[in-house]
Amino acid sequence: MKRFEPVIGLEVHVELLTETKLFCRCATAFGALPNEQVCEICLGLPGHRPLLNKKAVEYAIRAALALNCEIAEQIDFDRKNYFYCDLPKGYQISQFFNPTGTNGYVDMVVNGTARRIRIRQIHMEEDVGKLVHQGEIMGSATSRVDFNRAGIPLVEIVTQPDLRSAEEARIFLQKLRTILLYAGVSDCKMEEGSMRCDANVSLRPVGSGMLGNKTELKNMNSFRSVQRGIEHEIERQEEILEEGGHVIPETRHFDENRGLTRAMRSKFQAADYRCFPDPNIIPVIPDKDWVARIRESLPEMPDSRTARLTGLGLPPYDVEIITSDRELADFYDAACASYREAKTLSNWIMGEFVRLLNAGGMKVSESRVTPGQLAALLALVDNGVISGKSAKEVFEEMFATGKDAEAVITEKGLTQISDSGELEKIANKVIAANPAVVADFKNGKTKAIGFLVGQVMKETRGQANPQVVNKILAEKLNNC
Amino acid sequence: MTRDNLTVKELFCLYNRGAVTREELKVKVPEILEVIDNRYHAFISRATDFDPGVPPAYPCVAADNICTESLNTTCGSEMLLDYRSPFTASALDKARSSGFFLLGKTNLDEFGIGDCTGRSFFKTTFNPLSQDHLAGSGAAAVVAVGGAVAGFASDARGGLRQSASFCGLTGLKPTYGRVSRRGLIEYASSLDQVGVITAGVDDATFALRCISGPDSKDPASQESPPDQDSTASGFRVAVPEGWDRVSGLSAGVKSVFNKTLSLLAELKVEAAEVPFSYLPLVSITAAIIGATEAFSNLANYDGVRFGKRMSGDHLQDMYVKTRTAFFGRRVKEFLTFGAFVSSGGNYREYFLWAQQNRGAIQRRLMAILKDYDFLLLPTLPFTAPTLAESSGLVNGADVYTALANLAGLPAVTVPAGFDGRLPVGVQLIGRPFAEAALLKAAKLLEEQGGREVVAP
Incomplete structure (x- = not known):
């Protein structure tokens, strides 16, 4: 003591x-x-x-x-x-x-x-x-x-x-x-x-x-x-x-x-x-x-912001990181206005966004991506238009060029294939080409389906929606 | 009148009427100034080019603590022996644009500190009315001999009015804020104001109009409110009681002042004594505030960026040697006094006490000026001293004048009579920004007082 x-x-x-x-x-x-x-x-x-x-x-x-x-x-x-x-x-x-x-x-x-x-x-x-x-x-x-x-x-x-x-x-x-x-x-x-x-x-x-x-x-x-x-x-x-x-x-x-x-x-x-x-x-x-006008012109201060973000269900660590920089917090709030998944948003901002800013030695205000553009991208992921993995690639391009997510996705041809008719054709092709793996699956090695999913993804150059592919393959293997 | 006897003022007058050529002016003016300087030691520097440009032009001088780009500004101190300011005081800029032509920079007490003796590091100015006596300032001596229409100078505790009084002139200290102080190297910021010494009230009125007004470079300067002349149907004058019990008041000054009071009675001007208990506190209060501010204002003379420098073993040694060598004795005494009264242990007892006095004096004067248009007082308790007398006179010269500085009020001195060969001035103090009324009343005293004046 x-x-x-x-x-x-x-x-x-x-x-x-x-x-x-x-x-x-x-x-x-x-x-x-x-x-x-x-x-x-x-x-x-x-x-x-x-x-x-x-x-x-x-x-x-x-x-x-x-x-x-x-x-x-x-x-x-x-x-x-x-x-x-x-x-x-x-x-x-x-x-x-x-x-x-x-x-x-x-x-x-x-x-x-x-x-x-x-x-x-x-x-x-x-x-x-x-x-x-x-x-x-x-x-x-x-x-x-x-x-x-x-x-x-x-x-x-x-x-x-x-x-x-x-x-x-x-x-x-x-x-x-x-x-x-x-x-x-x-x-x-x-x-x-x-x-x-x-x-x-x-x-x-x-x-x-x-x-x-x-x-x-x-x-x-x-x-x-x-x-x-x-x-x-x-x-x-x-x-x-x-x-x-x-x-x-x-x-x-x-x-x-x-x-x-x-x-x-x-x-x-x-x-x-x-x-x-x-x-x-x-x-x-x-x-x-005059004093009242100055007071009104102050932004929401860190304590009040912390309380509000905590109320959205964000963990303390995320709240601390986001509120530590007013511009970052402003960015978060602006994106949050059109994208409601608080935690997904904070993951993206603390992860990809901050990583790219740091890599470029940039401040939030220098970013070409707007909060609204990020929110739109995340909505596309949620709607299955692109995969989470492609979304990172798209975001990098958005960060570099300031273009909208949809424009980048079109340019790069990254639209995710969720059309089951298209995917069924490819699945049939993959099943036909890999009889040994199909046999393994039949013999109880359920994990073998992963290989087949991978083959479908390869055929589609990663544009297939993996959840949909999984479902299609499982149905086909169980029924043949 | 032959042209050889013309004063500078008269030459310019003729020039403005087209009766004197520019070439004649350019030759004669410097010759006359040379004579004035040799006789009375009035200038610290004189212009080198005497081309006044397109008429009208009014010759003027400025005390050497008012910054000018065209001539050095020494403040009468060895410290600033070769100092050239990168800018000109706003008041002089204004004067120039109204046609004033600067003939030179005049002698003053070093940094204005010294109580109207007119002694600098360079010289002592003698009084044109009596060369055994001091003029109080170079500006007053030049104006007294017609060397200039106006002498622009500073008035912190009354120096401007005192030297005007010594030389039988009009001396005006405007309301604090009426004239820009940017470019005035003041020692006491809260007391000092740029004013003007002239031969008569009319010239002072004209000169004031030329230098007044707000200046974006002096935040204390203000747009003067429209003059409200309360005196159209006569005016009332208050005489602070105790004026005649001031120590050092000479019999001659007292008698001239009493004659002025009788004169006012003849003119049916009400002049009443009013209760006023602060006269004994005026000098010490102004000295404490002035010295505290001077200690701080003169701290930039450290040998680092401009002015003279002595080399020293280390920084502090350099400061001590520089300031010891290049400030005169009177300045060092005053700064020491300032350091004493503002030091941590004495601040309350002296500086705060003086600030409280100042507040009380201000309030009392404003209360008196509610009921009366002006205060009337002698300008000084005595007439111009000899060089020998002046060393003992450093305190108390400002007992009447510093009231106006402490309260920021406008004040004007006009000659009211003589004590022997020496002129005696009386002083009117007015309401803030009421210079028009003040000068009107001063004009009346000037005209009437003229009857009493016997030229020496």
């Missing part, structure tokens, strides 16, 4: 998907040459005035609503003052006093147990520039700064210290990502830095209501690395506490390669950010209608 339990809270920064920056009209697109997407405002030149991007405010409200937060009565901004060379103005514009959203929550399931993680707040802030060094940081004589990223809108989502294990933290983060992807406010790519996570980790005696000294853990660049980093930090703190020591409150860096966390060299003394309201930004009062 462990003596200590971990108490974990996350601070997650997410880049908003606006086309322009938070306070200027510079593009946010990734991949431009250094300092190509800059202007007087995001460079902090003397005499500039910030121009608040209303779309970013809308996205922040959208994210806050998706996380079940209360929306601030007034959206305003504060200055967080500190000096660093990636910070053009010498202050970062953030929301210190009145975050956009507060008191939200995320529901999730960890190892079969329902958990509700409270969201303390979500607030907007501007991103800083990026330092570029030649070679290693410490060995580089100079730093260069690329300000393309400076001023890109971020939201920071801060949880309450409700997480109790590294695994929970990872699952929370994945759930958060799904929710934000559903809301359409960010692409949440941890590897590219459009989603970044810091973790506050502390330990306390099991059953205690107190909080121990916490460390802030940084540099975790994937979901896996978040879990691993926190695991290592928990172990480290456990060892200290078991030996009767004290955890030093500090910022620690996760070293992915060496699998350990280490204290970061403190660059400056304890920061005093001197936060005060930015006098150049006029507060926005989000009127109720």
